[in-house]
Amino acid sequence: MKKPLLLALCASFATVAACANAQMRITEFMYDGPDGEFVEFTNVGATAVDMSGWSFDDDSNAPGTVGLGAFGTVQPGESVLFTDSTAAAFRSAWNLCSGVKVIGGNTTGLGRADQINLYDAANQRVDRLTYNDQGIAGSIRTKDKSGWVSAAGLGQDAILQWTLSSLADVENSRASGGGAIGSPGRSERRQFDFDPCNTSAGTPVVTIDVANTTPRLDLAVNAAGAVAGTIGDATDPAAVAGIALNFSDSDGDAAALVVTASSSNATVVDSSGLLLSGSGATRTLRIVPQGVGYASITLRATDADNKTGSYVISYAASRSSIAAERHFTGASDASAAIVSGDHMLVADDEGQNLRLYPRDASGLAHNGFDFTAALALTDIDGGVPREVDIEGVARSGDLIYWTGSHSNKKDNGAARPNRQRVFATRLSGSGAATMLSYVARYDFLRADLVAWDSSNGHGLGANALGLAASAATGIAPERDDGFNIEGLAIAPDENGLFIAFRAPLLPTTQRTKALLVHATNLRSTIANAPAGGSSAAGSLSFAAPVEMDLGGRGIRDIVRGSDGEYLIVAGPTATATGVAPSDFRLYRWSGNAADAPQLLSVDLAGLAASGSIETIVNFDGAGATLLELLADSGDTVWYNDGVIAKDLPEPRQRKFVSGRLAVEIPAGNDRVFRDSFEAR
Incomplete structure (x- = not known):
């Protein structure tokens, strides 16, 4: 399957299009080892590569020195190996199956300081790696341990972007029979499985045929x-665009194959919902669901000798709660979003991936950006940083500000310091060409808020807001006396941001009003942070807090x-009195x-049936529009199996939704939102 949202691969390319066009690359090598030296080449693109006429050479730089045509056709995601050992001995040493393509017997050996050059059939060099641990300071020596390329180093001839293998690393490196360490035959730089x-x-x-299958689906090559899928969704990628398929038969004609598609569960997808078109070596399958649940969809190709090859699709179908609902897959806990042309950047509070989705088409994201490495996250679980719990976003020009919840752990109030981050990214491009780059961050918003309240910085009396008690370890964040930031907005002044709280509710004696705080210099504090770091604690200033009557609810966006x-x-907060868990409302402020928020007459119950409404995508002010909202569907059971979306073992079947409301906002105070969801 496609590497998650192209995050690992596309980091080294300027655009997604460039990423898709990349093909054979050097992904691993070992110049000296007990089971022989080797070079791994991987097809990191989306189309198969015929290796006829391709060749390898070392630092003599001569195309055609060693032919690689014996690799035949290399599929997207497939890794092939070139070694001085015999193919059989190399497979045995590394416990590789017979399907892993190995060319053995290389006599153009690698040295401790050498080059690896890969040439295509036109004798054009498509990749090169220059290595020399003695002459290039800080570089690796691949004696008995292989080296593997990072996303940033892919195709770049940059040995400093290569890592020495270690047992159970991110490449799942292992020991060979002779005791070498490496992961030949599989690369994390692949785009597809x-x-x-x-x-x-x-x-x-x-x-x-991954190159001709919509990127809104993600299927392994074989x-x-x-x-x-979603019943009745007019943009369901499997039902509308379909899945492109290739068929081949090494000892026969693909046009003579008998091709069938079947479903294991006719209540979810019956034979009428399996629409197979095309002929010969290329076909397209569309899957149109009829019921909620799971089915195994099996494609079979049978030849004249009655030999059958197959491909199995694990399929899951849900239904919509409202008309024109879009179902975005690959994540379920949508918590913040910002528009970029006809696409949107969406944060998921379960991780740091900022995914780029087309706004009007269900399915997977087209791209994504992960800034985990820039955020100095110190709370580690099993070697992986715990989530920032991104909950709010605001945009000013090309700068986008993202905030963590600054909360404790949901169930027991344990400390979660990674969530205490506000960071800025810079946006370039638009739509599918949108790109993000990291700018800076601030790590002490919560500490500054607590200190401001404790020291009576607002003039209401020391600890009038009770923020120290709300943020204390052991206090669950979603209680009405907890500490949980869920909204961020550009304030009217040049440097400020509004910080909006789901909790605590105020006053501390009644817990009925929502809290909003204006951090008057938060934007300039982030802009002035040292490179790669954060400004010191105590950098922020705040205006007087705003208490809002939102009917006993907190602010979700x-x-x-x-x-x-x-x-x-x-x-609602988790303990709000008189507010149902699914009771969401819209207010104009x-x-x-000094002005009270104005409750708008809008029925959000339909969208709330798909999750907690936490994100406004496209509010433009007065005038007629379709207001787009996202629901966090992490706790939604989609497939009648009792499993909530965030716990589904298959990430491609996790989903969150959007709904659109027809809106008319007249100028002035007479604003009315039409109380209906309308089909697009």
Whole structure:
């Protein structure tokens, strides 16, 4: 299957298009080892590569020195190996199946200081690696341990971007029979999954044509994959665009194959919902669901000798709660979003991936950006940083500000310091070409807020807001006396941001009003942070707190419109009195602390059936529009199996949703939101 949202691969390319066009690359090498030296080449692109006429050479730089045509056709995601050992001995030493392609007997050996050059059939060099641990300071020596390339180093001839293998590293490196360490035959730099062991001589082969299958689906090249669909969704990628397939038969004509598609569960997808078109070596399958649940969709190709090859799709179907609901897959806990043309950047509070989705088409993200490495996260679990719990976003020009919840752990109030981050990214491009780059961060918003309240910085009396008690270890964040930031908005002044709280509710004696705080210099504090770090604690200043009557609800999102006024999604805390867990409301607020928010007559119950409404995507101020909202569906059971979305073992079947409301916002105070969801 495609590497998660192209995050690992595309980091080294300027655009997603460039990433898709990349093909054969050097991904691992060992110049000296007990089982022989080797070079691994991986197809990191989306189309198969015929290696006829391709060649290898070392530092003599002569195309055609050693032919690589014996690799045949290399599928997307497939890694092939070149060694001075015999192919059989190399496979045995590394416990590789017969399907892993190995060319053995190389006599153009690698040295301790050498080059690896890969040439295509036109004798054009497509990749090079220059290495020399004695002459290039800080570089690796691959004696008895292989080296593997990072995403940033892929195709770059940059040995400092290579890492020495270690047992159970991110490449899943292991020991060979002779005691070498490496991971030959599989690279994390691949874009799509390929199983070389799922082959049998003379058996027809069914593969996914990933280059011609919509990127809103993500299927392994061969063997098996996973898909999520939605009943009645006009943009369901498997039902509308379909899955492109390739068929081949090494000892026969692909046009003579008998191709069938079947479903293991006719209540979810029956035969009428399996629409197979095309002929010969290329076909397209569309899957149209009829019911909620799971089914195994099996594609079979049978030849004249009655040999059968197959591909199995693990399929899951859900239904919509409202008309024109879009189902975005690959994540379930949508918590913040910002528009970029006809796409949107969406944060998931379960991780740091900022995913780029087309706004009007269900399915997977087209790209994604992960800034974990820049955020200095210190809270580690099993070698992996715990989540920042991104909950709010605000945009000013090309700068986008993201905030963690600054909360404790949900169930027991344990400390979660990684969540205490506000960071800025810079946006370039638009739509599918959107790119993000890291700018800076601030790590002490919560500490500054607590200190401001404790020292009576607001003039209401020391600890009037009770923030120290709310943030204390052991206090769950979603209680009405907890500490949980869920909204971020551009404030009217040049350097400020509004910090919006789901909890605590105020006053401390009644817990009925939502809290909003204006951090008057937060933007400039982030801009002035030292490179790669954060400004010191105590850098922030705050205006007087704003207490809002939102009917006993906290703030789940706040967005500033082009007219300078604000739209607020209000929702319950975990312990709010008299507010149902699914009772979300919309409010209009002038931005003036003296003005009360205005409750808008909008029915959000339909969208709330798909999750907690936490994100306003596209509020533009007064005028007619379709207001787009996202629901955090992490706790939603989609497939009638009792499993909530965030716990589904197959990430491609996790999903969150968007719904659109027809909105008419007249100028002035007479604003009415039409109380309906409308089909697009």
